[in-house]
Amino acid sequence: MQENNLIVKEPEELVLMKGDFSESALKLSAYLIANLKKDKVIYKINIKDYLEKFDKKIGDYNYLYNVTQELSQKQFKMEDRFNKKFAIFNFIASANYADGVLEIEFSHRLLRYLLEIKDKYLRYNIINIMSLSSKYVIRLYKILKDVFEKNTRYGNKVELELSIRELREKLEIPKSYQYSSHIKKRILEKAKKELEEHTDIIFEYEEIKTGRKVTHLKFIIRPNPKKLKDNTTQFNYFKSRKAFVALLRRNYSGNGKFWGYKNFDGLLYWLGLDKKGLAFAVHYAKNALDIKDFNAIESAKLYDLWLTIAQNSDLYRELVLEGVCLKELAETNKELWLELKEDIIRLKDEGLI
DSSP states (O other): OOGGGOEEEEEHHHHTOOSOOOHHHHHHHHHHHHTOOTTOOEEEEEHHHHHHHTOGGGGSHHHHHHHHHHHHHOEEEEEETTTTEEEEEESEEEEEEETTEEEEEEOHHHHHHHHHOOSSEEEEETHHHHTOOSHHHHHHHHHHHHHHHHHOSSSOOEEEEEEHHHHHHHHTOOTTOOIIIIIIIIIIHHHHHHHHHHSSEEEEEEEEEETTEEEEEEEEEEEOHHHHHHHHHHHGGGSSHHHHHHHHHHHHBTSSOOOEEEEETTEEEEEEEOTTSOEEEEEEOSSOEEEEEOOHHHHHHHHHHHHHHHHHOHHHHHHHHHTOOHHHHHHHOHHHHHHHHHHHHHHHHTTOO
């Protein structure tokens, strides 16, 4: 995927993790999580590229040093009081910076945990948080997004009620911040504006009073209409086979990337697209390649199959819109690959493919 469209899979414990993370530390941690790969503990970040795309503050050497030190001192904690269990991880094991490249080493145990999560995680596009201007707004976005994703799949509104005390705890708002002058004006109103401008959700909130004092807030969360408009435009690619093939030709034709797969005689073949818009399949054996070419009728059947998958799998739509090579995905991001396969199994069980 393009770097500014990386998908973050963040466990709930990390979404709500305490520790007064700065805005830049939250962004850098999300970027690292989005790039996690099995058996890879050291990650190199070209700071010039990162600051141009994500966080211009990181371009200052002293600021970069402080943010990296902040992450190195943070701990990721999980506790199950009922069963008397807990786990504590250092977020990163080490960091090194030289010649414009930041090298981060992940904690082995935390890496293993993050790669093994199957559920109880928030999945969001990293671009949604990179333009947000404060740690409070970033945290509020993740909390509202998490609640929204858990409670709707069809674009309906979702409501969340929090006491002011709970809001303070979840966002880690200092006790010195008063509700009217600080929380309402500097956090809630700012978050409303920034989420509408930069993210895939929007919200309104209602104040609930006990006597004359505001003690609770009801958040009403909805999909961002601007984002829905973008999604409608993108979905035009999946209304017909002709439009779908046009998208495949744009992203996959003649470049060696694979947009699908098919089994022949128990062997996995990756589906590619030639410059004429016809499908072909490649099986990678130990010492040779087996290539199958398809005529127009055979190609059309494959396109119909994967068009149906795209129409019913948000993940596959996202992958093919970005021109992601499925073979590369299977090799480098096992979690997303397994998620895609589970989507396809579901569609088979439902009789759609």
